[in-house]
Amino acid sequence: MWILSFLPDWIFYAILALGFIAPVFARFLPPIYKPPVQIVSILMIVFGLFMAGAIHDNAAWVERVNEMKAKVAEAEAKGKEANVKVETKVVTKTQVIKQKAQIVRQYIDREITKYDSQCVIPKEFVKAHNDAAEVPEK
Amino acid sequence: MKYLVIALLLCLIGCSTTVPVTAKFPEAPNTIQQQCPPLQKLKDDAKLSEVANTVTLNYSTYYECSVKVDGWIEWYQVQKQIFESVK
Numbered sequence: 001m002w003i004l005s006f007l008p009d010w011i012f013y014a015i016l017a018l019g020f021i022a023p024v025f026a027r028f029l030p031p032i033y034k035p036p037v038q039i040v041s042i043l044m045i046v047f048g049l050f051m052a053g054a055i056h057d058n059a060a061w062v063e064r065v066n067e068m069k070a071k072v073a074e075a076e077a078k079g080k081e082a083n084v085k086v087e088t089k090v091v092t093k094t095q096v097i098k099q100k101a102q103i104v105r106q107y108i109d110r111e112i113t114k115y116d117s118q119c120v121i122p123k124e125f126v127k128a129h130n131d132a133a134e135v136p137e138k
Numbered sequence: 139m140k141y142l143v144i145a146l147l148l149c150l151i152g153c154s155t156t157v158p159v160t161a162k163f164p165e166a167p168n169t170i171q172q173q174c175p176p177l178q179k180l181k182d183d184a185k186l187s188e189v190a191n192t193v194t195l196n197y198s199t200y201y202e203c204s205v206k207v208d209g210w211i212e213w214y215q216v217q218k219q220i221f222e223s224v225k
Contacts, residue, residue, distance in 0.1 A: 009175075016163075023143050024204050025220055028182075065159055068159040068197055068224075069159055071223075071224045072159060072160075072161045072224060074224075075159070075161065075220045075221065075223065075224045076162065076164070079164040079216075079217055079220050080222065082166045082213070082217065083165070083166070083213070084215040085165075085216075086170065086212050086213045086216070087167035087168075087169050087170075087209075088168055089209065089212070090167070090169045090170055090205055090206065090208075090209040091151065091169055093205045094202050094205055096199045097198050097202050097205065098198065098202075099200050100198070101194055101195065101197070101198035104194045105191055105194055108190045108191055109187065111186045112190045113187040115186050115187075116185040116186050116187050119185075119186040121180075121185065121186060121189055122183050123182060124191075126180045126182055126184055128180075129179070129180050129189070129192075129193075130179040133177035133178065133179050133196060134177075134179070135175075135176055135177075
Protein backbone atom coordinates (compact mmCIF):
# COMPACT_ATOMS: atom_id res chain seq x y z
CA MET A 1 0.00 0.00 0.00
CA TRP A 2 1.69 3.17 -1.27
CA ILE A 3 0.28 5.49 1.42
CA LEU A 4 2.15 3.45 4.06
CA SER A 5 5.44 3.95 2.24
CA PHE A 6 5.62 7.70 2.86
CA LEU A 7 3.54 8.17 6.04
CA PRO A 8 4.62 6.66 9.35
CA ASP A 9 2.27 4.14 10.98
CA TRP A 10 1.74 6.21 14.13
CA ILE A 11 -0.19 8.87 12.15
CA PHE A 12 -2.99 6.41 11.42
CA TYR A 13 -3.12 5.20 15.03
CA ALA A 14 -3.22 8.87 16.10
CA ILE A 15 -6.16 9.51 13.71
CA LEU A 16 -7.95 6.49 15.21
CA ALA A 17 -7.30 7.66 18.77
CA LEU A 18 -8.40 11.18 17.88
CA GLY A 19 -11.60 9.76 16.42
CA PHE A 20 -12.40 8.16 19.81
CA ILE A 21 -11.32 11.16 21.89
CA ALA A 22 -12.99 13.93 19.81
CA PRO A 23 -16.63 13.13 20.87
CA VAL A 24 -15.59 13.29 24.54
CA PHE A 25 -14.20 16.81 24.09
CA ALA A 26 -17.21 17.74 21.91
CA ARG A 27 -19.34 17.66 25.09
CA PHE A 28 -17.60 20.82 26.25
CA LEU A 29 -18.25 22.61 22.93
CA PRO A 30 -21.37 24.63 22.11
CA PRO A 31 -24.20 22.35 20.75
CA ILE A 32 -23.86 23.80 17.25
CA TYR A 33 -20.36 22.23 16.86
CA LYS A 34 -21.32 18.76 18.13
CA PRO A 35 -22.76 17.21 14.90
CA PRO A 36 -19.79 18.14 12.68
CA VAL A 37 -17.33 16.91 15.30
CA GLN A 38 -19.25 13.63 15.61
CA ILE A 39 -19.30 13.13 11.81
CA VAL A 40 -15.59 13.88 11.53
CA SER A 41 -14.79 11.58 14.45
CA ILE A 42 -16.79 8.73 12.86
CA LEU A 43 -14.88 9.24 9.61
CA MET A 44 -11.61 9.27 11.55
CA ILE A 45 -12.53 6.04 13.33
CA VAL A 46 -13.50 4.36 10.02
CA PHE A 47 -10.32 5.54 8.30
CA GLY A 48 -8.13 4.80 11.33
CA LEU A 49 -9.51 1.26 11.71
CA PHE A 50 -9.10 0.61 7.99
CA MET A 51 -5.51 1.82 8.04
CA ALA A 52 -4.74 -0.17 11.23
CA GLY A 53 -5.93 -3.26 9.38
CA ALA A 54 -3.93 -2.24 6.33
CA ILE A 55 -0.77 -1.78 8.43
CA HIS A 56 -1.21 -5.26 9.88
CA ASP A 57 -1.88 -6.73 6.42
CA ASN A 58 1.08 -4.84 4.94
CA ALA A 59 3.39 -6.15 7.66
CA ALA A 60 2.24 -9.70 6.91
CA TRP A 61 2.92 -9.15 3.19
CA VAL A 62 6.35 -7.63 3.83
CA GLU A 63 7.22 -10.66 5.97
CA ARG A 64 6.01 -13.01 3.22
CA VAL A 65 7.95 -11.09 0.56
CA ASN A 66 11.15 -11.26 2.62
CA GLU A 67 10.57 -14.97 3.16
CA MET A 68 10.12 -15.47 -0.60
CA LYS A 69 13.21 -13.37 -1.38
CA ALA A 70 15.26 -15.56 0.95
CA LYS A 71 13.85 -18.72 -0.65
CA VAL A 72 14.54 -17.43 -4.18
CA ALA A 73 18.12 -16.48 -3.22
CA GLU A 74 18.61 -19.94 -1.70
CA ALA A 75 17.17 -21.57 -4.85
CA GLU A 76 19.50 -19.52 -7.07
CA ALA A 77 22.49 -20.60 -4.98
CA LYS A 78 21.37 -24.24 -5.16
CA GLY A 79 20.88 -23.88 -8.94
CA LYS A 80 24.43 -22.56 -9.38
CA GLU A 81 25.77 -25.39 -7.23
CA ALA A 82 23.85 -27.91 -9.36
CA ASN A 83 25.26 -26.30 -12.53
CA VAL A 84 28.80 -26.81 -11.28
CA LYS A 85 28.04 -30.49 -10.58
CA VAL A 86 26.50 -31.02 -14.04
CA GLU A 87 29.36 -29.17 -15.75
CA THR A 88 32.00 -31.20 -13.86
CA LYS A 89 30.25 -34.44 -14.76
CA VAL A 90 29.98 -33.49 -18.46
CA VAL A 91 33.62 -32.36 -18.66
CA THR A 92 34.87 -35.54 -16.90
CA LYS A 93 32.82 -37.90 -19.10
CA THR A 94 33.86 -36.03 -22.27
CA GLN A 95 37.53 -36.37 -21.28
CA VAL A 96 37.09 -40.12 -20.72
CA ILE A 97 35.43 -40.47 -24.16
CA LYS A 98 38.24 -38.49 -25.84
CA GLN A 99 40.91 -40.56 -24.06
CA LYS A 100 39.24 -43.80 -25.12
CA ALA A 101 38.99 -42.59 -28.73
CA GLN A 102 42.66 -41.64 -28.60
CA ILE A 103 43.61 -45.14 -27.42
CA VAL A 104 41.54 -46.73 -30.19
CA ARG A 105 43.12 -44.41 -32.79
CA GLN A 106 46.59 -45.35 -31.56
CA TYR A 107 45.62 -49.02 -31.92
CA ILE A 108 44.33 -48.38 -35.45
CA ASP A 109 47.55 -46.58 -36.41
CA ARG A 110 49.58 -49.42 -34.93
CA GLU A 111 47.61 -52.50 -36.05
CA ILE A 112 45.03 -51.67 -38.73
CA THR A 113 47.34 -49.69 -41.03
CA LYS A 114 49.14 -52.98 -41.71
CA TYR A 115 46.09 -54.13 -43.68
CA ASP A 116 45.60 -50.92 -45.69
CA SER A 117 47.28 -52.36 -48.75
CA GLN A 118 45.51 -55.74 -48.49
CA CYS A 119 41.99 -54.46 -48.11
CA VAL A 120 40.21 -52.41 -50.73
CA ILE A 121 37.18 -50.53 -49.50
CA PRO A 122 34.35 -50.80 -52.03
CA LYS A 123 32.75 -47.53 -53.14
CA GLU A 124 29.37 -48.98 -52.16
CA PHE A 125 30.61 -49.29 -48.57
CA VAL A 126 31.80 -45.67 -48.60
CA LYS A 127 28.44 -44.54 -50.01
CA ALA A 128 26.47 -46.50 -47.41
CA HIS A 129 28.61 -45.06 -44.61
CA ASN A 130 28.40 -41.47 -45.90
CA ASP A 131 24.66 -41.71 -46.46
CA ALA A 132 24.19 -42.89 -42.90
CA ALA A 133 26.47 -40.14 -41.57
CA GLU A 134 24.63 -37.39 -43.44
CA VAL A 135 22.34 -35.13 -41.44
CA PRO A 136 18.72 -35.91 -42.41
CA GLU A 137 17.15 -32.99 -44.24
CA LYS A 138 13.75 -31.62 -43.30
CA MET B 139 -21.93 13.02 0.93
CA LYS B 140 -18.66 14.77 0.08
CA TYR B 141 -16.98 13.22 3.13
CA LEU B 142 -18.34 9.80 2.26
CA VAL B 143 -16.83 10.02 -1.25
CA ILE B 144 -13.45 11.03 0.20
CA ALA B 145 -13.63 8.19 2.73
CA LEU B 146 -14.46 5.66 0.00
CA LEU B 147 -11.62 6.94 -2.18
CA LEU B 148 -9.22 6.56 0.72
CA CYS B 149 -10.49 3.02 1.28
CA LEU B 150 -9.70 2.16 -2.36
CA ILE B 151 -6.03 2.94 -1.67
CA GLY B 152 -5.91 -0.41 0.13
CA CYS B 153 -6.34 -2.30 -3.15
CA SER B 154 -2.87 -1.48 -4.53
CA THR B 155 -0.81 -4.34 -3.10
CA THR B 156 2.08 -5.68 -5.23
CA VAL B 157 4.48 -8.57 -4.62
CA PRO B 158 7.95 -7.52 -5.83
CA VAL B 159 9.59 -10.98 -5.81
CA THR B 160 10.86 -12.32 -9.13
CA ALA B 161 12.98 -15.41 -9.70
CA LYS B 162 15.52 -15.32 -12.53
CA PHE B 163 15.43 -18.10 -15.11
CA PRO B 164 18.37 -20.38 -14.24
CA GLU B 165 21.41 -20.30 -16.52
CA ALA B 166 22.49 -23.64 -17.96
CA PRO B 167 26.21 -24.58 -17.98
CA ASN B 168 28.10 -23.52 -21.13
CA THR B 169 29.45 -27.03 -21.73
CA ILE B 170 25.99 -28.43 -22.49
CA GLN B 171 24.96 -25.44 -24.60
CA GLN B 172 27.30 -26.36 -27.45
CA GLN B 173 25.74 -27.91 -30.53
CA CYS B 174 26.63 -31.45 -31.55
CA PRO B 175 29.00 -31.50 -34.55
CA PRO B 176 28.02 -33.37 -37.76
CA LEU B 177 29.39 -36.89 -38.28
CA GLN B 178 32.52 -37.35 -40.41
CA LYS B 179 32.29 -38.87 -43.88
CA LEU B 180 34.71 -41.11 -45.76
CA LYS B 181 36.69 -40.14 -48.84
CA ASP B 182 35.92 -42.18 -51.99
CA ASP B 183 39.39 -43.77 -51.92
CA ALA B 184 39.45 -44.32 -48.16
CA LYS B 185 41.81 -46.92 -46.73
CA LEU B 186 40.82 -49.43 -44.04
CA SER B 187 42.60 -47.46 -41.30
CA GLU B 188 40.84 -44.26 -42.41
CA VAL B 189 37.51 -46.06 -42.23
CA ALA B 190 38.34 -47.30 -38.73
CA ASN B 191 39.48 -43.82 -37.66
CA THR B 192 36.35 -42.15 -39.06
CA VAL B 193 34.08 -44.70 -37.39
CA THR B 194 35.93 -44.21 -34.08
CA LEU B 195 35.64 -40.45 -34.39
CA ASN B 196 31.91 -40.70 -35.16
CA TYR B 197 31.32 -43.00 -32.19
CA SER B 198 33.14 -40.62 -29.86
CA THR B 199 31.16 -37.70 -31.34
CA TYR B 200 27.95 -39.58 -30.56
CA TYR B 201 29.02 -40.32 -26.99
CA GLU B 202 30.12 -36.74 -26.40
CA CYS B 203 26.76 -35.59 -27.67
CA SER B 204 24.88 -38.09 -25.50
CA VAL B 205 26.79 -36.81 -22.46
CA LYS B 206 25.50 -33.31 -23.26
CA VAL B 207 21.93 -34.59 -23.60
CA ASP B 208 22.26 -36.46 -20.30
CA GLY B 209 23.60 -33.23 -18.81
CA TRP B 210 20.53 -31.35 -20.04
CA ILE B 211 18.22 -34.01 -18.55
CA GLU B 212 19.99 -33.86 -15.19
CA TRP B 213 20.08 -30.03 -15.27
CA TYR B 214 16.33 -29.88 -15.99
CA GLN B 215 15.42 -32.38 -13.27
CA VAL B 216 17.56 -30.62 -10.64
CA GLN B 217 16.31 -27.15 -11.58
CA LYS B 218 12.69 -28.37 -11.58
CA GLN B 219 13.16 -29.84 -8.10
CA ILE B 220 14.70 -26.56 -6.88
CA PHE B 221 11.93 -24.51 -8.52
CA GLU B 222 9.20 -26.63 -6.96
CA SER B 223 10.78 -26.29 -3.51
CA VAL B 224 10.23 -22.49 -3.64
CA LYS B 225 6.58 -22.10 -2.63
